[in-house]
Amino acid sequence: MSDSCKARFEGRVAENLSATPGVEVIDPPAFAQLTTLRIGGTPVAAVRAKTSEALATAVSLLDEAQVPLLVVGGGSNLVVADGELDLVVVLAENDALEIAAGGLVRAGAGAVWDEVVAATVEEGLGGIEALSGIPGSAGAVPVQNVGAYGAEVSDVLTRVNLYNRSTGESGWVPISELELAYRYSNLKFTSRAVVLDIEMQLDPTGISVPLRHMKNRRISVAAARASVLEVRASKGMVLDATDHDTWSAGSFFTNPVVDSALADAIDAQVGEEGMPRFPQENGEKLSAAWLIERAGFSRGFPAEDAPARLSTKHTLALTNRGNAKASDIASLARTVRDGVEEKFGVRLVPEPVWVGMSIDD
């Protein structure tokens, strides 16, 4: 552990944090306890923030003292190195939820995302039912513009309450400032700001968004949520402590966008009917899972007794079978990425945020 991170944190900074209403300094849990992959070492300290103000103040106090920090919600999009980590974890635990007549919804960053979805579906509101079962916090959904089954949170997000780490100011900003795109915002990988609260305008008619897995049918929001949860569970995409296929960070690689000539070449090379191809402005989006499988990596790769394997239900999830180290996940990620690149000339890019290590190390 670097003495400087610890030294900067201990003493006045830790005291000021402890004296801030809604902030609590706790003995740091290991990232293995904080992440859904259940890997990762121990930070210098952890700070719990119970309100939006407390979250902004905690980050500002750490920034002022130049203490490296990581805001953590549900830990479901993180790949963290083992050992001692030179950073302080800020746990977003501000979980207020307001649902107004007309479908305007505000959630604190620390609200559990699927609880927000369940509560809005219960109220008969549409717009996020296809995002049922996605683990993690409400504050993280804008960070990578979460999406599933044909819906993205950018379809309904109106504003976010942001703490801007360079100006030290908080305030509601329109989502246009986040440059949301497929699994992207300008918050992802930059940590330039912290989401304190989110606001969404949902649809009070009670009818779901068009559901991709049901040929774009629209059904009641309650039926849509039930159907999405059932399909997700069959793919190991709903957390279940007893099922190692869900000890993952979800889809490990984003779907690559390639030019049409390369898409044609891959289509011809594989020679199968129905290669998934989705036209985009700048080329065609291919399915990372399809490429992984066609490159020879099947479910459960590499072996039953391996500490890290592809999920036995879904080739796009890298999973911890119980005693994987960070290096096991990283090594499997490299094997899959390199195998796909060798076979098809497409370099897959990881979706999760890596901390203390990189796929390129």
Ligand SMILES: Cc1cc2nc3c(=O)[nH]c(=O)nc-3n(C[C@H](O)[C@H](O)[C@H](O)COP(=O)(O)OP(=O)(O)OC[C@H]3O[C@@H](n4cnc5c(N)ncnc54)[C@H](O)[C@@H]3O)c2cc1C
């Ligand atoms: C089984 C499984 C299924 C999944 N399915 C999907 C899916 O269908 N679609 C999808 O898009 N994703 C999916 N994911 C990925 C993940 O759940 C989402 O990205 C989720 O939004 C991450 O939320 P989190 O709170 O766990 O973020 P964390 O893992 O805690 O953090 C991820 C990143 O966001 C940052 N961050 C967290 N909170 C804030 C905040 N308040 N302000 C600023 N930055 C913040 C962190 O610093 C970190 O860089 C899945 C993951 C798993 C494990």
